[in-house]
Amino acid sequence: MTQLPKPTSLPPSSSPNTTNANNLQPHEQTQTATTSTAAAFPSPSLNLRITNLTHPGTTLFLSTTNPSITIPRAINNLLRLLYNSPSDPSTHPPPTSSVTLILEDFSGVAYTVGSPTDSNAKEIHFSQSYISHIDRSRLANEIDGVLTHELVHCFQYNGRGNAPGGLIEGIADWVRLRCGLAPPHWKQEVKDNWDAGYQHTAYFLDYLERRFGNGTVRRINEKLRVNRYDERVFWPELFAQDVKSLFADYTRTLKQQGL
Template identity: 45%
Template sequence: MPPLPRPPPCDPNADWPIPKLTIRCDDLAHPGAQLFFQHINPCEALREAVLAVYCWLYTPQTVPRNVEKILLVLRPMDGVAHTFGSDIYKEIHFSLDHIRNSSARAKDEIHGVIVHEMVHCFQHDGAKHGGHCPGGLVEGVADWVRLRAGYAPPHWREGYGGTWDAGYEATGYFLDWLEERYGYGVVKELNDILGKRAYGEEVFRDLTGRKVKKLWKLYRDYVDEGSPSGSGGPALPTEGVSRLSLDY
């Protein structure tokens, strides 16, 4: 893989619709809050995350214009973060405890999590046309944008995961390989299709000419060839860096 990140695939100064960006902190004395405000300019970070999502998943012609307001809530809680809301209003909850526990690399981790959650504010999943796509694909697209935005955490490893839709960075790196092999914009087209019709596995065949199971096998072969031992792929993340949240 080439060095990360690539240049943005679009003009960040284009006429992108930026929702009203707001923030609430439920405990300013929390060490996580102190780290957040020490390292992050909230307005810039949220705006940068919105633009990352727009640039990697949309064009000025296809970008959703329904989201009017996004609220970032910083509060003590289990897990990492989650996002919910309506068509016009989104709320991202981000754990101050997670920020405290990531103090050694707080700035990159905060940016990375905000980008991931921001994807959930805007991505398509086919639900409006009946039936969501697999949750692993939703999470994989979110981590792929995080990867492309330059905020992959140091413990991420290419080739992790037993199936293409294992989710998170496992699926994110698979999607990145699709971009390398079938051309930049494959993930953008995938997202675009999920805004127009219900999900079906044939979407991968439409984009690449191959079934997703075959694509996963080719990807695994690629990973195995690149691993030092010649088989098995890179080491899996250890327990100490395993994911803490089901919601992230």
């Protein structure tokens, strides 16, 4: 197992396919404040494990990505978005002690799990087969996006294990969206349920962030730390509205835009 350097204060990631400068606005607003204090954020040990060094996916990963840069940068970006700064008393990052990236061959894209013996030790499993099939023109961007999404799972809260999976995945994709790492196929579209998950919930959360102000998703994540998730009280306590009403408002804005 290769141990990667611990996270340091690095600039936000950029992407050649970023089309909305507002996606990076939270980074721009907090970069100066966090540059000198990022070291106070949780600083987990970072490790890399490769199960098959000769797999084409491994070759592509290592030729386009420097994990000792990409992973610490992604961690710092997500911490800024979900926790603002180490000195912010309204947020409390979890005590994640280690993150191990494991490149191995399996169907699917990636998943994150905790160690059975230490809940603060996280493992990100990334499919070598998936990596080998990514369009070469956006290989580095997609790897960065997937890693950012999975790293969010290492540092977010889940309402004492009771939050809907769509919300958890939506928060992870919202961070990816705000980092300018949305893939080309993502788009806002009308869905039946607010917790459809992934980019669908991410765009809904981004609507709430714009409507209620920067730090809205941060407040959602913090409430998921403090309280066991109960939809009947969770959203009204935050926004004085239930989530179905908020989602109906969001859906109306999409229809007005012809989406």
